[in-house]
Amino acid sequence: MTAPDPVRAGRALGGAAAAILVLEGIAVLFVPRGIAQTEEGLGAVRLTILLVLALLLILASGIQRRERGLVIGTALQVPLLATGLMNSAMWFVAGAFVLIWLYLLQVRKELIGSPFGPVPVTRPTDDGDAGAAG
Template identity: 75%
Template sequence: MTAPDPVRAGRALNGAAAGILVLEGIATLFVPRGIAQDGDGLTPGRLTYLLLLAVVLILAAGVQRRERGVLIGTVLQVPLLLTGLLNGVMWFVAGAFVLIWLYLLQVRKDLLGSPLGAPRVPEPGHEDGGTTPTP
């Protein structure tokens, strides 16, 4: 199944991806408060990692219109999930965001034909957006 208007669907899904990345960046900014209360506390290295990750996630939201924007967002899911090493609660929070991201990629695949690529524009006479079969 592909979207009737893949370009419009691609824009909508890019907007959803940007929104998820912004929420991930905001959630990452809450982590230092939890880290400061247990274990070794909030070291300068941990604080730098979290602040840098939050800024990169928010900046990645701005490049979702670009061709490689979704790929960049997908790669950033790994360091987000690794924040669970700093605070155990982040395994659940980041895990939820990763699952939402994977769902978004599945919807992109269903509607656009590719989870990471640009939307395929259907050829005239072909509703599925695929290529013309060869005889």
Template identity: 75%
Template sequence: MTAPDPVRAARALRGAAAGILVLEGIAVLFVPRGIAQSGPGLTGARLTALLVLAVLLILAAGLQRRPGGLLVATALQVPLLATGLLNSVMWFVAGVFLLIWLYLLQIRKELLGSPFREPAPRQPTPREDGDPAA
């Protein structure tokens, strides 16, 4: 099944992807609190890595309008899942976000034909372009 207006569907799916990325960035910002109370604690390297990941996820949300934005965001799902190494609860949280991301890519594939390719604008039919002769 493809969307009747692929450009509009792609725009809506980009918005959904941006929203998911912002939520992921916010979730990563909660991790330092959990790390500080367990194991070796919150080191400077761990805090820096988590802050960089949170900023990258939020910046990737802004990149969703660009052609490579979806690829960048998909690549950032791996370090998000790796935050489970720092705090075991993040295996679950990042896993849920990863499943949502995969579902979004599946919807893109169904509606647009490909999860990463941008749709071509649809050609107007003779009735839509205002030509009375058609």
């Protein structure tokens, strides 16, 4: 099944992908609070990694209109899931976000035909009006 208007569906799904990435970035910003309460504490390296990841997720949301935006967003799901190594609660939170991301890619594949490819642009058909003007 493909969408009747693939361009419109591509824009809608790009907006959904951007929203998911922003929410993921916000969720990552909550991780330092959870780590600070552990025995190991929050070191400079962990804090830097988490802040950079949050920044990358938020910046990646801004490029979801480009072809490589989904590829970058998909690649960022791996370090998001790896935050579970720092705080065990993130296995659940990041896992939920990864499942949502995979669902989004599946819906995009069903509506557009490809989870990562460009959105096919359909050209309007000629109704024959151009020949009548001659």
